[in-house]
Amino acid sequence: MREIRFDRFGGPDVLTLHSDAPTPEPGPEELLVRVAYVGLNPLDYKIRDGSSGRAKDLQLPAGTGREMAGTVLSAGSDLDDAELGSRGLTPGTRVFGMRAPADHRGVAAEVIAIAADELAPIPDEIDDADLPRWAGLALVGLTAIATIEDTARIRSGQTVLVHGGSGGVGQLLIPMALEAGAAQVWATGRATNAERIRDLGATPIAYDTEDWQAEIHRRTDGRGVDVVLDTHYHSTFVPSLDHVVGSGLVVTLPTLADLSPAQERGVEAKVPRLRPGRDRLDRLVQGIRAGRYPLEVSQVLPLAEIAEAHRLLEDGHTRGKLVLDAQA
Numbered sequence: 444m445r446e447i448r449f450d451r452f453g454g455p456d457v458l459t460l461h462s463d464a465p466t467p468e469p470g471p472e473e474l475l476v477r478v479a480y481v482g483l484n485p486l487d488y489k490i491r492d493g494s495s496g497r498a499k500d501l502q503l504p505a506g507t508g509r510e511m512a513g514t515v516l517s518a519g520s521d522l523d524d525a526e527l528g529s530r531g532l533t534p535g536t537r538v539f540g541m542r543a544p545a546d547h548r549g550v551a552a553e554v555i556a557i558a559a560d561e562l563a564p565i566p567d568e569i570d571d572a573d574l575p576r577w578a579g580l581a582l583v584g585l586t587a588i589a590t591i592e593d594t595a596r597i598r599s600g601q602t603v604l605v606h607g608g609s610g611g612v613g614q615l616l617i618p619m620a621l622e623a624g625a626a627q628v629w630a631t632g633r634a635t636n637a638e639r640i641r642d643l644g645a646t647p648i649a650y651d652t653e654d655w656q657a658e659i660h661r662r663t664d665g666r667g668v669d670v671v672l673d674t675h676y677h678s679t680f681v682p683s684l685d686h687v688v689g690s691g692l693v694v695t696l697p698t699l700a701d702l703s704p705a706q707e708r709g710v711e712a713k714v715p716r717l718r719p720g721r722d723r724l725d726r727l728v729q730g731i732r733a734g735r736y737p738l739e740v741s742q743v744l745p746l747a748e749i750a751e752a753h754r755l756l757e758d759g760h761t762r763g764k765l766v767l768d769a770q771a
């Protein structure tokens with residue numbers, strides 16, 4: 444079967460398509476899954492270039508990719524038919540999910556073995572044409588839930604500023620912040636993404652054509668917002684410290700973010716930690732089914748074009764999700 448691997452840390456070209464990889468054996472509590480699509484995330488290139496904390500104990504050669512959608516082929520020895528049936532994961536079922544953070548294996552392959560606990564069934568009424576969106580849902584969805592509920596704990600009536608409102612995580616942070624009761628959500632993005640941000644329910648601030656700091660100052664009468672949800676970090680984190688109310692909070696997403704400028708200023712700042720698991724995957728299913736999380740897939744590329752996909756990802760302007768077709 445075909446699988447993407449890399450044998451050294453480096454640029455996108457270290458990613459190599461192997462056509463003769465052995466089909467994996469599922470562990471006792473794992474499923475064998477034929478992968479339809481793979482969702483890409485900035486974490487993928489940070490592991491590939493060695494800059495992520497997760498790269499430290501990675502054994503090379505390694506696979507790549509964390510989240511996917513596909514079809515269950517078979518199950519490991521501890522998962523009998525009754526168990527699979529009760530979880531809705533019998534062979535032939537379409538599933539989506541992501542590798543647990545501590546599981547270093549990739550998912551960019553035609554067939555993978557993956558823990559049954561990390562997967563949830565895709566509802567029958569979903570058309571196969573919509574599978575790319577399900578492939579890109581688990582990691583950003585679990586991140587957005589952790590950000591809104593565990594870390595920011597958005598409460599009714601709060602004002603929120605999202606940086607990067609049309610990115611993968613941003614497209615879920617906006618509707619989830621509104622669902623949690625936020626009174627007003629502003630979101631930065633390029634002018635070309637303003638309409639998308641508005642469709643998601645936020646007021647766009649185009650950082651490439653206007654001064655976002657002056658805008659948020661003006662729109663909050665100089666008070667600032669209760670919570671900043673910062674998916675970008677690089678040029679947004681430090682300036683954001685000037686635009687939160689006294690008791691406010693800045694949540695920034697990159698796990699290696701330096702929070703010391705906030706500590707020095709006495710502003711609370713945190714990085715979310717996603718919690719994997721079936722209960723939250725099922726909540727994402729309900730949200731998609733109800734039309735509350737209209738996560739967009741901007742591009743689907745064949746598996747063999749993974750290096751190009753990583754180059755696009757590294758540009759830092761992905762709209763919604765970039766997805767690979769694992770069978771093309």
Ligand SMILES: NC(=O)c1ccc[n+]([C@@H]2O[C@H](COP(=O)([O-])OP(=O)(O)OC[C@H]3O[C@@H](n4cnc5c(N)ncnc54)[C@H](OP(=O)(O)O)[C@@H]3O)[C@@H](O)[C@H]2O)c1
Pocket residue numbers: 484485486582583586606607608609610611612613631632633634636650674675678679696697698714715716717756759760761762763
């Ligand atoms: N802590 C965790 O567990 C966790 C989990 C998932 C992701 N993350 C991290 O979260 C970050 C975002 O992930 P993602 O998947 O959403 O990335 P993404 O899909 O690549 O989105 C990047 C976003 O950043 C925006 N952006 C770029 N420059 C900007 C600027 N100067 N000001 C405001 N926005 C700007 C882009 O919008 P425009 O195109 O409009 O510029 C785009 O919406 C990554 O660093 C990722 O590693 C952390």
